[in-house]
Amino acid sequence: MAKPTAGPEIERLIALLARLPGLGHRSARKAALTLLKRRTDLLEPLAAALAEAASRIVACENCGNLDSLSPCTICRDAERDASLIIVVEEIGDLWALERAGVVKGRYHVLGGHLSPLDGIGPGELNIGRLIERAVPPVEEILLALNATVEGQATAHYITDQLRGRDLKITRLAQGVPIGGELDYLDEGTLAAAIKSRRML
Amino acid sequence: MAKPTAGPEIERLIALLARLPGLGHRSARKAALTLLKRRTDLLEPLAAALAEAASRIVACENCGNLDSLSPCTICRDAERDASLIIVVEEIGDLWALERAGVVKGRYHVLGGHLSPLDGIGPGELNIGRLIERAVPPVEEILLALNATVEGQATAHYITDQLRGRDLKITRLAQGVPIGGELDYLDEGTLAAAIKSRRML
Numbered sequence: 001m002a003k004p005t006a007g008p009e010i011e012r013l014i015a016l017l018a019r020l021p022g023l024g025h026r027s028a029r030k031a032a033l034t035l036l037k038r039r040t041d042l043l044e045p046l047a048a049a050l051a052e053a054a055s056r057i058v059a060c061e062n063c064g065n066l067d068s069l070s071p072c073t074i075c076r077d078a079e080r081d082a083s084l085i086i087v088v089e090e091i092g093d094l095w096a097l098e099r100a101g102v103v104k105g106r107y108h109v110l111g112g113h114l115s116p117l118d119g120i121g122p123g124e125l126n127i128g129r130l131i132e133r134a135v136p137p138v139e140e141i142l143l144a145l146n147a148t149v150e151g152q153a154t155a156h157y158i159t160d161q162l163r164g165r166d167l168k169i170t171r172l173a174q175g176v177p178i179g180g181e182l183d184y185l186d187e188g189t190l191a192a193a194i195k196s197r198r199m200l
Numbered sequence: 201m202a203k204p205t206a207g208p209e210i211e212r213l214i215a216l217l218a219r220l221p222g223l224g225h226r227s228a229r230k231a232a233l234t235l236l237k238r239r240t241d242l243l244e245p246l247a248a249a250l251a252e253a254a255s256r257i258v259a260c261e262n263c264g265n266l267d268s269l270s271p272c273t274i275c276r277d278a279e280r281d282a283s284l285i286i287v288v289e290e291i292g293d294l295w296a297l298e299r300a301g302v303v304k305g306r307y308h309v310l311g312g313h314l315s316p317l318d319g320i321g322p323g324e325l326n327i328g329r330l331i332e333r334a335v336p337p338v339e340e341i342l343l344a345l346n347a348t349v350e351g352q353a354t355a356h357y358i359t360d361q362l363r364g365r366d367l368k369i370t371r372l373a374q375g376v377p378i379g380g381e382l383d384y385l386d387e388g389t390l391a392a393a394i395k396s397r398r399m400l
Contacts, residue, residue, distance in 0.1 A: 006295060007267045009256055013249045019242055020223075020231040027222035033292050034221050035250070036257055036266050042219055044254050049213045050235065050247035056209055057236055066236050067207045092233050095206060 010036070062133070064109030064126045066091055074098075074106060081105045083139040087130060087158065089113050089146055097144065105142070108133065113150040114157055122157060131161055140168040147174055210236070262333070264309030264326045266291055274298075274306060281305045283339040287330060287358065289313050289346055297344065305342070308333065313350040314357055322357060331361055340368040347374055 006014070010032060018028035035043040059065070060072035067073055074080065084105030088094050094107050110125045134141055143158060145151035159169050174192035176185060185193075206214070210232060218228035235243040259265070260272035267273055274280065284305030288294050294307050310325045334341055343358060345351035359369050375393035376385060385393075 007257075007269075007273060009249070009252055009268055010266065013246075013253050016242065016246045016249050017220075019234075020217075021234050022223055022227035022230060023220075029292065029295065030222060031220040032253075033290070034219075036253060036291075039254060042216065043250060046213075046216045047247055047250035047254055049209070049216050050243055050250065052209055053213050053232075053236060054239060054244050054247055057207075066210065068209055069207075073207060090233070091236075092229065095229065 062129075063107050064091075064111060064129075065094060065107060079104070082137045084142060085130070085133060085138055085140070086142045086144050088144050089151060089154070093144065093146075103142075105140075110145075110154065113145065113148070113154040115150050125154070127158065127161070130158065134162055134165060134167060136166075138167065140170060143169065143171045145171070147172070206232075262329075263307050264291075264311060264329075265294060265307060279304070282337045284342060285330070285333060285338055285340070286342045286344050288344050289351060289354070293344065293346075303342075305340075310345075310354065313345065313348070313354040315350050325354070327358065327361070330358065334362055334365060334367060336366075338367070340370060343369065343371045345371070347372075 013035070014025070014028045014032045017023055017031050018025045020028075023031060035046065056068045057066050058068070058070050060067055060070045060075055062071040062075045065072040065074060069076065081104050084103070085108050086094075086097065086103060086105050087108045087110060088097065089110050089112055091109055094109060097103060097107075108126070108130045110127065110130070112120055112125055114120060114122065114125065130141075141158075141162060143155040145155050155171055162169060173196065174189070175196055176182065176189065176193045180189075182190065213235070214225070214228045214232045217223055217231050218225045220228075223231060235246065256268045257266050258268070258270050260267055260270045260275055262271040262275045265272040265274060269276065281304050284303070285308050286294075286297065286303060286305045287308045287310065288297070289310050289312055291309055294309060297303060297307075308326070308330045310327065310330070312320055312325055314320060314322065314325065330341075341358075341362060343355040345355050355371055362369060373396065374389070375396055376382065376389065380389075382390065
């Protein structure tokens with residue numbers, strides 16, 4: 001712990017900023033200074049945006065997304081394909097897929113992955129509501145989970161829970177990322193890419 | 201500019217966080233998610249700390265430090281050596297010296313360095329007030345400015361302004377940093393270290 005050097009209000013601000021991912025104590029100090037120097041165009045708007053987020057943003061009762069509405073804007077969007085639910089671990093994954101803009105289904109955010117050693121079982125994840133949602137008109141459940149041991153274990157668990165229903169359960173393809181150089185890829189990715197090789 | 205994927209409140213929060221030094225758009229998204237997930241122990245306290253900083257933190261009329269008091273806690277501290285003013289470019293430099301805890305004078309924050317190409321002349325810096333303060337009981341002005349061209353030009357300008365007064369004007373020593381390996385040091389540092397070499 002660094003010795004306090006500024007007043008208690010500034011030290012408290014630095015300590016809170018340092019708890020954000022990507023900011024250590026040193027960069028939190030820089031961020032605090034920037035905020036204090038740019039009071040009207042940064043500090044005050046950020047304080048207001050945080051207060052508004054705290055009071056208005058809620059988790060969607062349907063899919064677990066964060067929005068100022070529940071059900072969220074995506075769940076309410078009539079243009080979305082109602083037959084497809086894309087299951088993701090975290091809201092950041094939902095944002096990544098929306099940025100890519102390649103699929104227009106609805107989502108289901110689990111809030112993490114199964115991790116028995118950390119005490120994360122099915123009850124800790126938003127799985128029960130997914131099972132409820134997996135009924136017509138839903139035809140496909142795309143498990144867009146991380147290609148990690150935990151992500152894949154979670155995918156298996158969900159597949160088991162949905163067994164016997166008239167549903168297509170799919171997962172993301174695995175292989176060489178676009179722009180990827182073979183020399184820098186791990187063996188697991190290369191093995192997946194070779195196993196799922198396609199005819200030209 | 202990334203395509204908006206979350207609601208407007210969240211996008212606004214991300215855009216503001218991305219303007220902090222050390223946070224790009226990607227890490228700002230991560231930070232926003234962390235804030236939204238940790239509402240009571242992080243989002244709400246940070247909103248409150250920012251609002252308090254916006255309403256309470258002011259620049260010290262005497263030295264330019266930021267504090268909830270003006271004159272600031274350091275300027276009011278009777279234990280400080282009243283004969284020494286340490287001149288720094290930015291408040292971050294003041295904090296760095298306070299953390300090091302090796303000198304117990306009072307400070308004077310210039311708010312930057314002379315940079316004619318950027319339109320920063322003496323009038324843009326907090327130099328006038330320094331000239332006013334440089335009277336007894338002050339005996340020494342330590343110019344703790346960056347070892348850059350601009351920092352040194354600023355030091356020369358201040359030295360000129362104070363010429364003729366009964367004051368000791370000093371600057372920080374230059375040389376090999378503690379733990380520094382010669383192999384990784386630039387030629388300027390090596391030249392300074394050799395020029396100022398000391399007898400053992």
